Amino acid sequence: RVVGITAACVILTFPISLPARIIGGKEVKRHSRPYMAYLDIQKGSERTFCGGFLIRPDAVLSAAHCLLLVFPGRKLNITVILGAHNIRDKERSQQRIHVRHWVIHPKYSHEGFQNDIVLLKVGPNTSPPGHLPKPLDLAGAECKVAGWGQTSVTGDTTNVMREVKLKVQNGTICQQLLKNYQPQSMICVGDDYSKKGSYKVSAGDSGGPLICKQKAHGIVFTRISYFEPWIREQLRKFSLQDLPGSPSSD
Structure with missing residues (x-):
């Protein structure tokens, strides 16, 4: 099957x-998968959750449908939680990061979930590109x-x-x-x-x-x-967004 x-x-x-x-x-x-991320996605009073993972300390990769399938549009309030095992506990290891910058693949389609990828910025650029x-x-x-x-x-x-x-x-x-x-x-x-x-x-x-x-x-x-060129280009742009006055995705 x-x-x-x-x-x-x-x-x-x-x-x-x-x-x-x-x-x-x-x-x-417990805490054996430090690359794992938990996405808390809100739009008004509605809320949904998804997984994701770090590809470098300042960037999380996830699925585009997490943001667009349930809540079409970009006016979202997204919090990424790192360091969690029990997501309902207030574990000392947890870091909660409000995400202001993200980019969805421009050819994403919920029809067959093609190009279903999104990159979220969770901090300043402190490392070279991840090993894809x-x-x-x-x-x-x-x-x-x-x-x-x-x-x-x-x-x-x-x-x-x-x-x-x-x-x-x-x-x-x-x-x-x-x-x-x-x-x-x-x-x-x-x-x-x-x-x-x-x-x-x-x-x-x-x-x-x-x-x-x-x-x-x-x-x-x-x-x-398959998406490595696109991912590396977005990581490069994320580095530029560290500059004052950079635009955000929300």
């Missing part, structure tokens, strides 16, 4: 629906997806970070099953033998990273290497 694909964030899947629930996973060791993954044939590789989303199809939720192992499938399978699948920019992930997976759209998991061979290769199934 193919669990799904993601189009712009490291580790989501969607067989027509978006991935966001960690099904069949287990709680991770090189294009690899990942078919058959065992990867991991982590998040704070629902843990079952019945809606059970978790406040602590959980993680599940999934295998990268041959892209031919997804091309046959999903008309909007784009092998150059998406990663097909699933589990043939059990009900494990990052399943449907649920707060907390969308936008999180797909970790393969110790590197983030997907944003809930968006193939990061």
Whole structure:
């Protein structure tokens, strides 16, 4: 059974629906995933949550649909929480950062979740560009997806970070099953033998990273290497936004 694909964030899947629930996973060791980010997204009285991950100390990568699918438009109040394990606890390790600058891929489309990627600025530029993954044939590789989303199809939720192992499938399978699948920019992930997976759209998991061979290769199934030129260009622009009077995305 193919669990799904993601189009712009490291580790989501969607067989027509978006991935966001960690099904069949287990709680991770506390604070063992320091790159993980939790996005609290608000528009007026409405609120939703997503995952994300640091690609360098001042930049978080996530899925564009987190910002645009539920709340179309850009007048959003976004807080990125770093250093969290139990998102409902006031852990001393947590850092809460109000995000004023972000950029969504200009060709993002919720139709098939194409180019589903967003980059958020969470601080001043204090480091060189992150080490983005090189294009690899990942078919058959065992990867991991982590998040704070629902843990079952019945809606059970978790406040602590959980993680599940999934295998990268041959892209031919997804091309046959999903008309909007784009092998150059998406990663097909699933589990043939059990009900494990990052399943449907649920707060907390969308936008999180797909970790393969110790590197983030997907944003809930968006193939990061395909977007490397765009990511590096946005990081360069983020550096310029450190100057007084720079524009913001909200």
